[in-house]
Amino acid sequence: MSELAADAALPKAPRDIVPVLLPIALALAVLPLVGSTSSWVTLTVASLAMGMMIFIMASGLTLVFGLMDVLNFGHGAFIAVGAYVGTLVLVPLASWVQADSLLTNIAALLPAGLLAMAVSGALGAAFERVLILPVYGQHLKQILITMGGLIVAEQALYALWGPQLIPLPLPGALRGSFIIGDVAIAKYRVLAMAVGLVVFVATLLVLNRTKVGLLIRAGVENREMVEALGYRIRRLFLGVFMVGSALAGLGGVMWGLYREQVHASMGGDLMILIFIVVIIGGLGSVGGCFIGAILVAMVANYGGFLLPKLALVSNILLMVVILMWRPRGLYPVTNR
Amino acid sequence: MSDLLTLSGVHTHIGRYHILQGVDLIAREGRTTMLLGRNGAGKTTTLRTIMGLWPASAGTITLAGDRVDALSTPDIAARGIGYVPETMAVFSDLTVKENLVLAARSGPLDEDRLAWIFQFFPALKKFWLSRSGTLSGGQKQMLSIARAIVEPRKLLLIDEPTKGLAPAIVGALIDCLAEIKRRGATILLVEQNFRVAQELGDQVAVMDNGRIVHHGDMAALAADTALQEHFLGLSLEAHQ
Numbered sequence: 001m002s003e004l005a006a007d008a009a010l011p012k013a014p015r016d017i018v019p020v021l022l023p024i025a026l027a028l029a030v031l032p033l034v035g036s037t038s039s040w041v042t043l044t045v046a047s048l049a050m051g052m053m054i055f056i057m058a059s060g061l062t063l064v065f066g067l068m069d070v071l072n073f074g075h076g077a078f079i080a081v082g083a084y085v086g087t088l089v090l091v092p093l094a095s096w097v098q099a100d101s102l103l104t105n106i107a108a109l110l111p112a113g114l115l116a117m118a119v120s121g122a123l124g125a126a127f128e129r130v131l132i133l134p135v136y137g138q139h140l141k142q143i144l145i146t147m148g149g150l151i152v153a154e155q156a157l158y159a160l161w162g163p164q165l166i167p168l169p170l171p172g173a174l175r176g177s178f179i180i181g182d183v184a185i186a187k188y189r190v191l192a193m194a195v196g197l198v199v200f201v202a203t204l205l206v207l208n209r210t211k212v213g214l215l216i217r218a219g220v221e222n223r224e225m226v227e228a229l230g231y232r233i234r235r236l237f238l239g240v241f242m243v244g245s246a247l248a249g250l251g252g253v254m255w256g257l258y259r260e261q262v263h264a265s266m267g268g269d270l271m272i273l274i275f276i277v278v279i280i281g282g283l284g285s286v287g288g289c290f291i292g293a294i295l296v297a298m299v300a301n302y303g304g305f306l307l308p309k310l311a312l313v314s315n316i317l318l319m320v321v322i323l324m325w326r327p328r329g330l331y332p333v334t335n336r
Numbered sequence: 337m338s339d340l341l342t343l344s345g346v347h348t349h350i351g352r353y354h355i356l357q358g359v360d361l362i363a364r365e366g367r368t369t370m371l372l373g374r375n376g377a378g379k380t381t382t383l384r385t386i387m388g389l390w391p392a393s394a395g396t397i398t399l400a401g402d403r404v405d406a407l408s409t410p411d412i413a414a415r416g417i418g419y420v421p422e423t424m425a426v427f428s429d430l431t432v433k434e435n436l437v438l439a440a441r442s443g444p445l446d447e448d449r450l451a452w453i454f455q456f457f458p459a460l461k462k463f464w465l466s467r468s469g470t471l472s473g474g475q476k477q478m479l480s481i482a483r484a485i486v487e488p489r490k491l492l493l494i495d496e497p498t499k500g501l502a503p504a505i506v507g508a509l510i511d512c513l514a515e516i517k518r519r520g521a522t523i524l525l526v527e528q529n530f531r532v533a534q535e536l537g538d539q540v541a542v543m544d545n546g547r548i549v550h551h552g553d554m555a556a557l558a559a560d561t562a563l564q565e566h567f568l569g570l571s572l573e574a575h576q
Contacts, residue, residue, distance in 0.1 A: 214434050218427040225425040228387055230413035230441050333429055
């Protein structure tokens with residue numbers, strides 16, 4: 001490939017960076033409205049942390065939407081199950097969680113996150129094989145059956161752990177804030193941003209630097225042609241569904257820690273937000289999903305601070321504005 | 337020359353429409369078989385049925401003696417078929433290089449073969465790292481064909497490669513397909529352009545209403561204007 005490697009200097013197609021600039025422009029635009037720089041930094045960090053957590057939960061759904069053309073309203077079940085599994089791991093490790101050492105906290109959080117991902121991923125595999133496989137290509141049935149799956153999962157959690165909120169305290173070392181001048185930045189939000197960035201970068205690396213990633217990107221655009229090249233896209237579907245479910249489970253644990261509580265309907269409650277992110281970002285686009293999640297979180301946080309009465313509808317308004325500007329989302333990948 | 341691909345009494349239904357109504361077709365090894373006919377005659381459906389994209393509802397399809405009509409599309413492709421659809425179907429979010437990397441199923445891209453492809457399609461080298469969605473229609477067609485030939489294939493199914501392209505690009509495509517043919521490839525080529533069919537075809541099959549209505553040597557059809565009138569002209573009139 002030496003001859004071709006030399007062509008790396010050839011002009012590439014210009015990248016569409018306008019959507020990337022949107023969160024930056026929005027943050028700068030609200031700075032004079034917020035007034036206090038410290039409040040603005042706190043709100044911006046809160047937005048980024050919330051955005052990262054939503055991204056982790058939504059990234060799998062956008063790929064499932066884009067690649068498999070499946071309207072999975074049951075995605076919230078994986079979030080709730082992940083949160084409960086994380087709680088089940090963290091409760092017996094309470095002494096590690098409450099310790100002031102970050103390393104001890106991480107020793108508790110790591111297995112909680114990994115097990116939540118494993119169980120949600122396995123549940124996702126069963127969900128795909130049992131519920132979704134029979135209704136590929138039938139959107140109305142997909143909505144009905146995945147909604148049904150979500151309800152069954154929620155009711156199973158109610159039956160097992162009851163309807164009450166289950167407290168999930170933040171680990172000792174992640175409580176409180178870093179104080180820089182008069183700016184307070186919550187420690188857990190920094191962790192959430194770091195995990196979100198790791199997931200984002202890892203997803204981009206897999207999608208752009210591996211053959212499996214190429215197949216996923218190609219499959220999102222044209223499943224039929226991927227099969228005509230000799231690849232079994234059904235296996236890819238299952239793999240993507242499992243990874244998407246596992247990420248939702250991880251997001252569930254992180255969201256539970258963020259809110260310091262878990263409850264059976266938390267996944268269903270988050271679904272509207274997640275669907276808005278997926279639609280704003282463009283079906284199948286991980287980059288669009290990332291920017292969409294940050295925008296949604298910014299609008300929720302800035303909107304809640306500046307115009308509390310508007311907070312209830314702010315994300316719907318954001319979606320309307322984005323879709324009027326780009327009807328297929330920020331970075332449309334599929335033709336659907 | 338042995339028969340590489342054989343379709344016997346193939347029927348295909350798409351929903352409630354009965355598109356292929358008993359297609360009998362042979363593509364001989366090392367030869368180029370042209371599939372001609374008016375729009376809607378069933379040419380594209382024939383190729384898609386061979387690929388398993390629309391499964392045959394009756395009849396048999398054999399490739400090198402083995403039945404393939406019950407196989408899935410990936411299994412059919414893995415038997416050594418390269419497919420160039422009418423829509424080109426390049427992956428527009430992927431670069432030219434990434435499109436070809438995906439098409440090379442058996443391993444890394446073969447540099448010598450790429451150099452050979454670039455002789456015919458230099459634009460692909462020029463835009464190697466560009467997203468294929470930014471290519472022109474002709475360049476996309478080149479990429480679509482390059483994807484099918486990036487590795488040696490037993491059989492190439494090519495659907496209207498010259499459709500909507502500028503004459504200069506059509507010339508490059510003809511040169512490329514002629515060279516592929518000289519290298520001994522077996523090609524089943526759907527084409528509306530009779531001049532292209534004449535230049536490339538060894539055998540010809542004419543379709544109408546989901547059936548093969550004529551099968552023979554391309555040279556014989558090219559030399560016989562009455563026969564052309566009968567099979568191509570007649571079928572046109574019948575649907576005007």
